[in-house]
Amino acid sequence: MDNVIKIPVRALAEYVYRSGSIESGFRTATSFTEGSRIHREVQKTYHENDISEVFLKTDILYESLQFIIEGRCDGLLLSDGNTTIDEIKSTSAPLEYINEDSNPVHWAQAECYAFMYLQDHDMETIDIQLTYVQKTTGEIKKFQRTRSRIELENFMMHLISTYAPYAKLVYEHKLSRDLSIRKLKFPFREYRNGQRQLAGSVYKTILDGQTLFASAPTGIGKTISTIFPSVKAIGEGILQKIFYLTAKTTTRQTGEEAFKLMADHGLEMNVVTITAKDKVCFTAEGKCSKEFCEFADGYYDRINGAILDILGTERSLDRPCIEKYASKHMVCPFEFSLDLAYSADAVICDYNYIFDPKVSLKRLFDEQKKKTVLLIDEAHNLVDRGRDMYSSAIEKIHFLELKRQYKTKSKAVFKSSKDINDFFIKIRKQAEPAKTIVFTEVIEEFNKLIEQFTEHAEKELLKGMDGESALLLDTYFSAQNWLRISKLFDDRYILYAEIERNEVVLKQFCLDPSLLIRQAGKHFKARSFFSATLSPMAYYKDMLGGQAENYVAFIPSPFSKDQNEVAIQPLSTRYHDREKSIQPIVHTLNRTIKSKPGNYLIFFPSYQYLNSVLEVWSMLSGDIPTIVQGSGMDDDQRTAFLDKFQAKNAGTLVGFAVLGGIFSEGIDLKGDRLNGVIVVGVGLPQIGFERDLIKHYFSRTGKNGYDYAYVYPGMNKVLQAGGRLIRSETDTGTIILIDDRYLQGKYQSLLPELWRDFSIIE
Incomplete structure (x- = not known):
């Protein structure tokens, strides 16, 4: 059916119940997560009759649209004679900061599951439980509510009616988009030599759900030859979304020009460009919190209106367009572009939004990825960029300064910073007189110290930001990234230290990013790596995570x-x-x-x-x-x-x-x-x-x-x-x-x- 709107429980709950301000990057980092390890640990404590990971689904007809809402609830607790829906959330924040109303989205998710369960069972009431787990200590805090059938029915109608204007806009756009694609012809009078071959290779790659490595000479028009067949695949229902990934501003502009050219020939697609935060920040300071930025203050209270406005009016959502509507609706232009990326038909952005574990668009569900193609332009750049993304460095000087700043302010931060600084001193003495030292394996003791530091830094930062917090926040982020990369560390990495006088820098250096590049892209429908200089092909195929069964295309030069x-x-x-x-x-x-x-x-x-x-x-x-x-x-x-x-x-x-x-x-x-x-x-x-x-x-x-x-x-x-x-x-x-x-x-x-x-x- 054409009028079906399929949406996961989490996405629906977030759309309706997200509210408030963009907080400092710290609060984003310490937000609630769905850590699978912690979920499993809680689920192991369930009684014999309790059930984990229960798939639930419901269909609701509203204003001629058929909404299919589905998801997996963490637990269905049946052992105590009552029926309880359990929603598990893990957090790095101390549980003393968590109260029953800390996050309405969590209750909304749980109540969605409760409604679905009641739909299938002859019951008039059901219990709902939120289980919060502190990631470090394992401490648990629970909240419970009881909901009646009528309360849950009213709740679901509120969700659907609030979401419906957006759903209707997306649905009507899809109809006009697909019609325009079916009518769309190649936007030039004829194909250049090599263009048809490249376009055919990209289309077959999408059709087969494969990976393509294409060496195509400069000047043949690689951009239009990769985007056009991808657009056609959307019109045929094979795809839903295109990511056009680049390393540089110039190639992003080329991508924008290709979509605008097709728009001039009748294409109706929503195309968003994500511009780096430091370039679009209205305050030019990059401080994302309500205390520093009026565009962050109350952002989530205004963002749905901003999205409805821009999607109802515009198609080319480039930087000037996004800045215009961001200013109109008083929302952060960078966060606005990220939210639009989930709605758009095509996204033009840097590699890091897909491949970098620090930055990637984490709200893209696997179901969406299965209908998305990655077009990786100038793919030769991804080798060294991949190394950078999957490496992490941490510096002694920051912990020395924190030790001084927090000596009387926080005993925990002071001691943790001192322990790390002392460890760096030990490394420096171990290396003397050399300027570098390579370690044969991960230093577990150091990683443990970094983990302890993040715990103490989180507690301190939760008290609020002041003049001395900037260094603590920056160092906290560095420590978080260190721990993130340490989980990826294997024989493709090397750990080394560089010493310059009193300063010591320790680095987890990714020697071979190929496996991580492949893993980052594997859940997408198809991937096309292309460049004029994928030469020698065996090297680039190896370094970009290629496998024997992947497709390879060599496009001959049209020039003499x-x-x-x-x-x-x-x-x-x-x-x-x-x-x-x-x-x-x-x-x-x-x-x-x-x-x-x-x-x-x-x-x-x-x-x-x-x-x-x-x-x-x-x-x-x-x-x-x-x-x-x-x-x-x-x-x-x-x-x-x-x-x-x-x-x-x-x-x-x-x-x-x-x-x-x-x-x-x-x-x-x-x-x-x-x-x-x-x-x-x-x-x-x-x-x-x-x-x-x-x-x-x-x-x-x-x-x-x-x-x-x-x-x-x-x-x-x-x-x-x-x-x-x-x-x-x-x-x-x-x-x-x-x-x-x-x-x-x-x-x-x-x-x-x-x-x-x-x-x-x-």
């Missing part, structure tokens, strides 16, 4: 060798040879732009190398306009830099930039906006402690550790930088690769086919 002139200058750019290389690099740049004036980007492996060449270039280049990438450029500075590259420029413009930086991928300078790219070096990451740990790990697992740690990530930067040049079938230009290693077989095998017909600069 005649479009770019490639040259290699066999010059050593290794660290100890860089001084000698400066003059030849400047000479090559000068000769190139004199013979072919135009707009050029020259990429360097580091700012230091860039500045050394820039110094000589500035003395010899005369009046040739030159612009330079600065470190930490904001969006406006980045835009100003790119705006200098215009096809109408008279003469030559040279841009100095860093390989792997904001200008070496994700930018689109078509036609004569860019006439040449020069890449200095082979992009290898700087030799360092962590990279060597990665190298040794993969060598131990039977792979080429040096290639995994250095060569493949480095050459990916080169391919991305060179890919800025040819963006369409009419683009032409020059690519110069400066390094003698480009003449070695290993490096040549990693170059695109179109680059292999090169000349050599003597």
Whole structure:
């Protein structure tokens, strides 16, 4: 039936009964959870006739909509002669802070289950119990109520009638959306070479519930070729939602443009973009509590109205749109975008909302995931981003400062901070005179100290925030993340400490994120990892959690060798040879732009190398306009830099930039906006402690550790930088690769086919 609205008990209860303000991040972290371990421990105490995890379901017809509400109640207690619905909640807060009315959502969930049970049984009353469990101590606190059949019927009608306007809006939107999708044609006159193949690969991946790794060249239109078949799958009922995941703002904008293009051709879809909190915060302070922010104060009292308003009026829920409605309804724009993500047909956001255990959208139920596709753009970036997401560091200096701050204020926080600081001192002495020390296994004693610290910090923070609480809150979050990562720690991790004078940093470093990436995505309907530079494919498939049965697509380039002139200058750019290389690099740049004036980007492996060449270039280049990438450029500075590259420029413009930086991928300078790219070096990451740990790990697992740690990530930067040049079938230009290693077989095998017909600069 088309008019069926299926909703889990928890989602219905939260929609109607969530109220109040966004609290400080601390209160969010210490909120009630549904920890399965604690649930099982409570359920083990049930009597013989009691039943755990009881599936309950009800159908209610309301205003021509058929509501199917279902869920699992934690316990059905039958042993004492009465019938009791038991709802279990665990919390890290002390139970003295929990009272009967701490969270109306919990009672609402339990009463939903009670109503469902009474529907199926000839009973007039039923008991309801909330069981709260303190996660650390195991202490239990219970509250009980008795409800009659008529009370529960009235309660359910209140829930349904409150939820119905939203449900009706979603239902009517779905009808118009699906009709628009059925009419939608590919939004260009024809497919480019390779686009149809990529679109077909993505569609089959969705149809089969598979994982796809697609290497598709820059310039063919990967974004529309992945989104369009996903949209079609929604119209056919195969999917309900699309997540378009990116690493950078530029690729998020490309995703927005693709959906807007289809909207111009008749598509009616709700598409939300999640922008980072620090960029959209109206107060620019990021303090999410009613004391500091009027948009957090009473947020949950206003959010349902804001969602109904924006979804009833808009389709493209990008940053300006969300900010407009957030301001109108006085709600936090960041939290607003997260709430909209659960309602939208498509979500454009950073990788971390799916893959990062600290950030992920946890209210996505498995049932929703089974109807959702992940489109992971520029997927090569997810390898190192994954390492960052699944790693955790903790610093001595914070506990030393907390020890000083809380000496007279809180004995528990003082002692806990002192114990951790003392442990760091012990590590420092153990390492002397070395600056690093690698541990062969998890330090359980340290993890226990961190756990104790979080307990004491929680109790202190629950008293309220003051001038000294900011450090305690930040350190608490670091400690929570440490404990979260410690549960993932296995042989794919390594634990090490870095010592710099009195400071000690301990880090759980994820060497191989592949398993965790695969686990984060496994409950979704399908996953498509795509990039112009998934090369070598075996490496990226391995590092992104691929398996033998996954699909692989190689899309040939639609461009010809005649479009770019490639040259290699066999010059050593290794660290100890860089001084000698400066003059030849400047000479090559000068000769190139004199013979072919135009707009050029020259990429360097580091700012230091860039500045050394820039110094000589500035003395010899005369009046040739030159612009330079600065470190930490904001969006406006980045835009100003790119705006200098215009096809109408008279003469030559040279841009100095860093390989792997904001200008070496994700930018689109078509036609004569860019006439040449020069890449200095082979992009290898700087030799360092962590990279060597990665190298040794993969060598131990039977792979080429040096290639995994250095060569493949480095050459990916080169391919991305060179890919800025040819963006369409009419683009032409020059690519110069400066390094003698480009003449070695290993490096040549990693170059695109179109680059292999090169000349050599003597």
